[in-house]
Amino acid sequence: MNRPQREAAVRQIMERTVPRLPPELHTDAVRHGSRMLRRRTLARRLLWLLLWAAAVGFTVWAMVAEPWVEPPSETTPPLTGW
Template sequence: MNRSEREAAVRRIMERTPPAVPPDLCGDAVRRGGRMLRRRRAALRLMWLLMFVASVAFLVWALMARPWVEPPSEVTPPLTGW
């Protein structure tokens, strides 16, 4: 297909009447968009809730286990100087 044939094909496509748009297309798009926004908002709230629960669980574990404190010695030091 050379350039003039492509241009003719494009002109034929452009001269066609555009397809009819369904009358309820806008309403469907609004409902679908609202549903998507509600799902996204719910997913974000769930993510924040899970992050909060995880941070509280970590805080409780850290307060109970005290990982920053050196564990007590298992062996008694030798007695010298008696």
């Protein structure tokens, strides 16, 4: 298929009339879209809640465990009697 034939085929496709859509298609699409939006909003809120709970849990653990403090040495005996 050469270029003029392709252009003619494209023109023919573009000049066709638009097919009629069923009238209930719009309401179904709106209902489906709003349901998707609600689910997405709920998922986003749950993820933020999970992130907040993880941050609070980490903060509480860090304050209780104090991982930045070096544990006492258990390999050397304590110095007594100086």
